[in-house]
Amino acid sequence: MDDIFSKNEPFIIENVFFNDRNADIFIGGDGRIGSIGPGTAKKCSGDAAFSIDGKGALVLPGLVNTHTHAAMTLLRGYADDMPLQEWLADKIWPLEANLTGKDVYLGTKLACLEMIRSGTTAFNDMYFFMEDAARAVDEMGIRATLAYGFIDLFSEEKREHEIKATENMVKTIRAMNNPGIQPALGPHAIYTVSPEGLKWIAGYSAGEDLPIHIHLSETEKEVNDAVSQWKKRPAEILDECGVLGDRTIAAHCCWLNREECALLGKRGVHVSHNPVSNMKLAVNRAMPYHWLKEEGVNVCLGTDGCASNNNLDLFEEMKVAALLQKFSWNSQTLLPAGEALHMATTAGARALGLGTGSLTAGSPADLILVSRHTACNTPFHNPVSNLVYSCNGGAVETVVCNGRVLMHERVIPGEEKILAEASEAAFDLVKRTTQ
Amino acid sequence: MDDIFSKNEPFIIENVFFNDRNADIFIGGDGRIGSIGPGTAKKCSGDAAFSIDGKGALVLPGLVNTHTHAAMTLLRGYADDMPLQEWLADKIWPLEANLTGKDVYLGTKLACLEMIRSGTTAFNDMYFFMEDAARAVDEMGIRATLAYGFIDLFSEEKREHEIKATENMVKTIRAMNNPGIQPALGPHAIYTVSPEGLKWIAGYSAGEDLPIHIHLSETEKEVNDAVSQWKKRPAEILDECGVLGDRTIAAHCCWLNREECALLGKRGVHVSHNPVSNMKLAVNRAMPYHWLKEEGVNVCLGTDGCASNNNLDLFEEMKVAALLQKFSWNSQTLLPAGEALHMATTAGARALGLGTGSLTAGSPADLILVSRHTACNTPFHNPVSNLVYSCNGGAVETVVCNGRVLMHERVIPGEEKILAEASEAAFDLVKRTTQ
Numbered sequence: 001m002d003d004i005f006s007k008n009e010p011f012i013i014e015n016v017f018f019n020d021r022n023a024d025i026f027i028g029g030d031g032r033i034g035s036i037g038p039g040t041a042k043k044c045s046g047d048a049a050f051s052i053d054g055k056g057a058l059v060l061p062g063l064v065n066t067h068t069h070a071a072m073t074l075l076r077g078y079a080d081d082m083p084l085q086e087w088l089a090d091k092i093w094p095l096e097a098n099l100t101g102k103d104v105y106l107g108t109k110l111a112c113l114e115m116i117r118s119g120t121t122a123f124n125d126m127y128f129f130m131e132d133a134a135r136a137v138d139e140m141g142i143r144a145t146l147a148y149g150f151i152d153l154f155s156e157e158k159r160e161h162e163i164k165a166t167e168n169m170v171k172t173i174r175a176m177n178n179p180g181i182q183p184a185l186g187p188h189a190i191y192t193v194s195p196e197g198l199k200w201i202a203g204y205s206a207g208e209d210l211p212i213h214i215h216l217s218e219t220e221k222e223v224n225d226a227v228s229q230w231k232k233r234p235a236e237i238l239d240e241c242g243v244l245g246d247r248t249i250a251a252h253c254c255w256l257n258r259e260e261c262a263l264l265g266k267r268g269v270h271v272s273h274n275p276v277s278n279m280k281l282a283v284n285r286a287m288p289y290h291w292l293k294e295e296g297v298n299v300c301l302g303t304d305g306c307a308s309n310n311n312l313d314l315f316e317e318m319k320v321a322a323l324l325q326k327f328s329w330n331s332q333t334l335l336p337a338g339e340a341l342h343m344a345t346t347a348g349a350r351a352l353g354l355g356t357g358s359l360t361a362g363s364p365a366d367l368i369l370v371s372r373h374t375a376c377n378t379p380f381h382n383p384v385s386n387l388v389y390s391c392n393g394g395a396v397e398t399v400v401c402n403g404r405v406l407m408h409e410r411v412i413p414g415e416e417k418i419l420a421e422a423s424e425a426a427f428d429l430v431k432r433t434t435q
Numbered sequence: 436m437d438d439i440f441s442k443n444e445p446f447i448i449e450n451v452f453f454n455d456r457n458a459d460i461f462i463g464g465d466g467r468i469g470s471i472g473p474g475t476a477k478k479c480s481g482d483a484a485f486s487i488d489g490k491g492a493l494v495l496p497g498l499v500n501t502h503t504h505a506a507m508t509l510l511r512g513y514a515d516d517m518p519l520q521e522w523l524a525d526k527i528w529p530l531e532a533n534l535t536g537k538d539v540y541l542g543t544k545l546a547c548l549e550m551i552r553s554g555t556t557a558f559n560d561m562y563f564f565m566e567d568a569a570r571a572v573d574e575m576g577i578r579a580t581l582a583y584g585f586i587d588l589f590s591e592e593k594r595e596h597e598i599k600a601t602e603n604m605v606k607t608i609r610a611m612n613n614p615g616i617q618p619a620l621g622p623h624a625i626y627t628v629s630p631e632g633l634k635w636i637a638g639y640s641a642g643e644d645l646p647i648h649i650h651l652s653e654t655e656k657e658v659n660d661a662v663s664q665w666k667k668r669p670a671e672i673l674d675e676c677g678v679l680g681d682r683t684i685a686a687h688c689c690w691l692n693r694e695e696c697a698l699l700g701k702r703g704v705h706v707s708h709n710p711v712s713n714m715k716l717a718v719n720r721a722m723p724y725h726w727l728k729e730e731g732v733n734v735c736l737g738t739d740g741c742a743s744n745n746n747l748d749l750f751e752e753m754k755v756a757a758l759l760q761k762f763s764w765n766s767q768t769l770l771p772a773g774e775a776l777h778m779a780t781t782a783g784a785r786a787l788g789l790g791t792g793s794l795t796a797g798s799p800a801d802l803i804l805v806s807r808h809t810a811c812n813t814p815f816h817n818p819v820s821n822l823v824y825s826c827n828g829g830a831v832e833t834v835v836c837n838g839r840v841l842m843h844e845r846v847i848p849g850e851e852k853i854l855a856e857a858s859e860a861a862f863d864l865v866k867r868t869t870q
Binding site for chain 2: 073074076084087282319334383392393419430
């Protein structure tokens with residue numbers, strides 16, 4: 001089986017379930033879907049270097065994780081169930097202070113492995129040592145939008161440092177020349193980045209056409225502090241600094257009021273909903289999906305980092321999103337399964353500007369096969385309901401990204417080594433920190 | 436490998452991770468743990484008919500699902516995201532009106548399969564055609580407490596019918612003579628069973644030493660209707676009818692007030708928390724775990740039926756329970772991982788009076804192996820956190836119930852046939868109903 005992985009050759013996936021009937025997919029050597037539908041295998045077999053058996057699996061676009069801190073996989077389970085400030089100050093920050101580029105490389109490899117296993121083919125990351133993260137992504141073969149976490153703490157000296165670090169990262173990633181990896185700007189949040197820093201980000205983004213990835217209104221404290229200090233709400237502050245536009249992905253957005261939702265809609269901002277993290281950290285309000293939807297905002301889905309989730313399974317995130325919206329806003333019909341699936345696929349791809357997220361001839365071959373021979377897809381009354389409410393990432397059998405097979409029948413080449421090395425790096429990190 | 440399944444022979448599981456070190460387990464032909472700890476394999480190898488390799492997996496007690504309607508697997512995905520009354524009246528009830536004993540048999544087999552695959556070795560069921568459910572459970576080899584859903588709708592005629600149906604079920608199940616299957620009484624709820632019916636249940640339970648399985652305070656409407664009609668809250672009504680005692684498992688309990696929590700504590704009632712179902716159906720209040728805990732109530736975990744979940748994975752339920760309690764009651768420290776795991780194992784076993792739920796020599800061999808060679812257990816800072824927050828049921832490799840191997844390396848004999856037959860039964864059921 002080893003010879004099917006990560007090749008730049010045309011191939012066929014036979015026998016999948018697509019648009020309510022059996023179909024095949026021909027994937028060209030250019031990484032795009034050449035043809036999809038009944039009879040494709042017969043028609044294209046002469047052009048294919050190899051073919052794999054889809055076994056009747058559901059095919060859908062690869063999922064897109066629009067907010068995470070990938071290398072935080074190394075912190076998975078290190079600290080939970082603590083008051084937020086204590087958790088950050090006593091546990092998370094001391095560990096992060098000891099992170100090395102190698103840690104981020106190994107943690108990001110583990111994250112990519114986990115995402116591939118659960119059907120994610122692209123992610124939006126914000127962290128440190130992003131050149132090392134990029135190397136990991138490049139080796140793993142999925143797509144990523146990578147931002148250095150820009151934090152100036154309102155100091156001019158720090159700001160100069162962060163600007164240089166950001167510019168260097170952009171240069172390095174562009175030089176890699178991997179079309180699946182794009183640099184982005186990562187101003188952390190209004191309470192960690194000065195207005196001057198935010199304005200620089202806005203200008204640099206416009207000049208270089210770079211996406212912006214930011215945390216917005218995660219906690220009530222963020223809103224209250226902003227209002228008491230600046231007499232403005234968080235989204236207004238960002239807007240004044242020019243940070244809100246259709247290149248921007250704002251994560252969390254739990255405490256937006258109605259006017260802020262309208263503002264985000266007007267500016268074309270994409271919102272990443274992170275329900276698991278928001279519940280685990282008890283932020284006490286769910287993102288107002290109904291308002292954002294009314295304002296036409298493109299709402300997508302993210303897992304956040306493994307310290308506050310503690311996994312990267314977007315299937316789980318779809319379900320919890322649909323549950324949390326219903327429970328929190330007291331509506332049995334809010335965020336139905338189809339909308340949750342849309343958030344994790346098409347909306348995420350749109351937010352990152354990937355051109356993926358739909359399965360048509362000519363679009364990039366980023367797709368996953370979900371087994372139908374499982375309890376979670378039995379019975380098969382409604383595949384979309386099953387995907388969102390019944391299955392988890394373990395039902396994903398095969399993953400193709402940019403026309404390359406990354407997982408087939410749940411096998412990913414090199415998995416054992418990735419697990420072993422990440423495990424060792426995590427233990428060393430704790431040892432260095434607590435000694 | 437086929438020859439290791441469901442045998443009544445002594446065997447050894449070598450190389451598991453138990454109490455922070457490597458260990459082996461010897462399981463006797465009586466279905467009990469003979470010995471567990473380092474060196475057990477060497478010591479007991481002469482007495483074992485066969486041995487299996489645990490591959491360093493975490494071993495823990497089999498999970499216990501304390502509230503479900505197993506055969507509702509057939510309705511998985513049939514209807515979701517609808518207003519409650521419409522969902523019940525237009526979708527669920529018409530299908531249930533056409534259910535046959537064979538449907539319940541096949542749906543319960545699918546449910547058992549799904550539970551085994553996700554590490555559940557015992558469940559508490561309430562539904563119809565329970566003799567057929569019992570046959571399915573017997574064939575699948577897990578433990579179950581089975582109650583016929585007693586619904587008299589305040590009619591004497593119906594009550595007589597339900598009493599007979601209940602007595603017949605108890606007789607039939609006792610005659611099966613399977614110590615893993617126990618009959619129970621299933622008065623549906625205060626709004627579907629008359630006080631006379633509840634009193635009969637209480638008396639029959641006391642006389643025959645039978646568990647009681649009931650829905651309690653799932654919705655605000657249940658409370659408001661009770662208060663306006665009877666001037667009493669739901670738990671008070673049950674108490675007056677003698678239904679509250681240490682044989683009773685009350686499911687949901689979302690809308691209990693402080694006094695009702697104290698009453699349940701005083702009576703020794705076990706409470707089954709069903710967070711996924713409660714969120715999906717937007718009941719608008721989470722079970723008050725903090726009050727129940729203060730009152731010393733044994734709180735356990737249940738998935739509810741597949742129409743309102745839509746799976747039976749207790750790993751997912753543990754996570755959502757820990758998330759919902761934190762989010763809903765605004766506390767980052769409420770229901771930590773260790774307590775969630777306790778709810779799904781020891782507390783569940785205690786609620787059903789099984790004698791399982793701990794791994795010590797002499798206790799029944801109901802145990803599961805969770806792989807450590809997975810992303811969800813990498814790194815391994817904290818196994819309990821990983822089990823609750825990171826893993827799902829797919830990390831379960833091997834399941835032993837009552838000393839018999841039911842799944843090994845994710846293989847369950849006969850799986851394909853169970854899936855195919857349940858699938859066919861579900862489609863037939865819809866066809867019969869909607870024609």
